[in-house]
Amino acid sequence: MTTLGETILVVDDDPYIQEALGDRLESLGYRVARASDGKQALELIDHQDPQMVFLDIEMPGMKGLDVLREIRAREKDFPVVMITAYGSVDLAVEAMKEGAYDFIPKPFKANHIALVVEKAMERQRLRREKEVLSEEVDKRYRLVAGTSAKLNAAISGAKKAAGSKSTILLLGESGTGKELFARAIHNWSERKDRPFIAINCVGLSKELLESELFGYEKGAFTGASQLKRGKIEIANGGTVFLDEVGDISEELQAKLLRFLQEREFERVGGTQLIRVDVRIIAATNRNLEAAVKEGRFREDLYYRINVVPIVLPPLRGRKEDVPVLAQFFMQRFSIESKKSFTEISQEALEALNAYDWPGNVRELANVIERAVVLGQPPIIQIEDLSPGIVAAEGEIDNRPTPVSYHESVDEYRREVIVGALAQTQGNRAAAARLPSISPESFFPHQRVLRVAFGAERHREIVRRCKVIHIARSHFSG
Numbered sequence: 001m002t003t004l005g006e007t008i009l010v011v012d013d014d015p016y017i018q019e020a021l022g023d024r025l026e027s028l029g030y031r032v033a034r035a036s037d038g039k040q041a042l043e044l045i046d047h048q049d050p051q052m053v054f055l056d057i058e059m060p061g062m063k064g065l066d067v068l069r070e071i072r073a074r075e076k077d078f079p080v081v082m083i084t085a086y087g088s089v090d091l092a093v094e095a096m097k098e099g100a101y102d103f104i105p106k107p108f109k110a111n112h113i114a115l116v117v118e119k120a121m122e123r124q125r126l127r128r129e130k131e132v133l134s135e136e137v138d139k140r141y142r143l144v145a146g147t148s149a150k151l152n153a154a155i156s157g158a159k160k161a162a163g164s165k166s167t168i169l170l171l172g173e174s175g176t177g178k179e180l181f182a183r184a185i186h187n188w189s190e191r192k193d194r195p196f197i198a199i200n201c202v203g204l205s206k207e208l209l210e211s212e213l214f215g216y217e218k219g220a221f222t223g224a225s226q227l228k229r230g231k232i233e234i235a236n237g238g239t240v241f242l243d244e245v246g247d248i249s250e251e252l253q254a255k256l257l258r259f260l261q262e263r264e265f266e267r268v269g270g271t272q273l274i275r276v277d278v279r280i281i282a283a284t285n286r287n288l289e290a291a292v293k294e295g296r297f298r299e300d301l302y303y304r305i306n307v308v309p310i311v312l313p314p315l316r317g318r319k320e321d322v323p324v325l326a327q328f329f330m331q332r333f334s335i336e337s338k339k340s341f342t343e344i345s346q347e348a349l350e351a352l353n354a355y356d357w358p359g360n361v362r363e364l365a366n367v368i369e370r371a372v373v374l375g376q377p378p379i380i381q382i383e384d385l386s387p388g389i390v391a392a393e394g395e396i397d398n399r400p401t402p403v404s405y406h407e408s409v410d411e412y413r414r415e416v417i418v419g420a421l422a423q424t425q426g427n428r429a430a431a432a433r434l435p436s437i438s439p440e441s442f443f444p445h446q447r448v449l450r451v452a453f454g455a456e457r458h459r460e461i462v463r464r465c466k467v468i469h470i471a472r473s474h475f476s477g
């Protein structure tokens, strides 16, 4: 029996129909709301968020068709089934044109009702899931790349676990692929055609997270003007991914524990128990065991979550995956940015291999994306990699030797001289007279000057320098 707490509204001015239809729907496991006229019906629609409406076509006051138009004007997409009496088939046809989902003639048969409801509700669920799915499916998370033994061990563990109903705990540093694995496990499971709903437990207040997870009833708090289904309810039949579960507040830990034990919950402000069938995958980059010891994470919750742990190894511990992943991301980003990279230079590969990857696969993906965007196809060159990566490699054998003050000043002057000579096409006399060759900077460095300009020009510069010096001291004196 359905205990999803889905509400069906019955609108009919005939109390007998209201009762008979209502009872039938309740016996099918639905909540039923009842209205005797159009005005009341619209009020209930605004406040109770029904998933389906049975609407009498002939009512005193507002006609069924008018109510239907009002519903459409509110952009409600739940199915509306018209209740028609003998002789109102024309109206029913008109109603279908106006967007009614179906109609049932009075008097109705009990199993006819069951059939119509089942079909309509299934359509609603599919719609809702499709909405969620198109929002959630992200092509970044389709493929797990890598060939290392450590990664393969994690993959085969995950595939085995995918076949069970057990709660899975993904552990690993940031960027090691926990979310990727969560989605992969969902896709490897029988639930793959149902929703995968990710919930990030970080940064949400206890109240927000609670209503995210469990939903709320209308009027549960200020601002709760409509009933809202939580993500756990929407995920029914599918997978709920609790990301960063180590960051969940203590109060919510208790609620989550209860849900994990009973698979039942109430919406915030609600009293009705809602039962769902969802697989839980949790992930954290924290040391949960330590958090338990320090009293920050409930031990009982820890055991509920840590049923099948899967550890994702850091990238630095499986360097053989680096070139494979680099190739993989090169292809992906080439396609995305319509550039035809086919190769990574040996030098660039060596730099990638030498790097420590503290940000793991995410960092590698970013580095390659940047190289593809900035580089020149078809080869990713070492120059296309972020300076941090290349510098790290240079640290071992190419460290620049420290230089003395005088050496670096000489170096600077040499550059100025070379620049000046370039400016004058090698004409030393002209270069010596350029403003960039200032006497102040060259006077003490005669050797450099001599080498640069030759003895004769050097003497000339020195002469100028002396004149300027004398003039300066004269004016400043």
Ligand SMILES: Nc1ncnc2c1ncn2[C@@H]1O[C@H](COP(=O)(O)OP(=O)(O)OP(=O)(O)O)[C@@H](O)[C@H]1O
Pocket (backbone or CB within 6 Å): 140, 141, 143, 144, 145, 146, 172, 173, 174, 175, 176, 177, 178, 179, 180, 181, 284, 285, 361, 362, 365
């Ligand atoms: N083996 C892999 N093959 C392909 N892509 C991967 C792999 N591992 C990680 N990625 C990619 O690296 C990025 C980071 O992965 P993901 O978001 O799953 O990491 P995470 O462990 O959840 O990190 P965090 O703890 O920071 O949330 C994603 O774009 C993901 O698709």
Ligand SMILES: [Mg+2]
Pocket (backbone or CB within 6 Å): 178, 179, 243
């Ligand atoms: Mg993550």
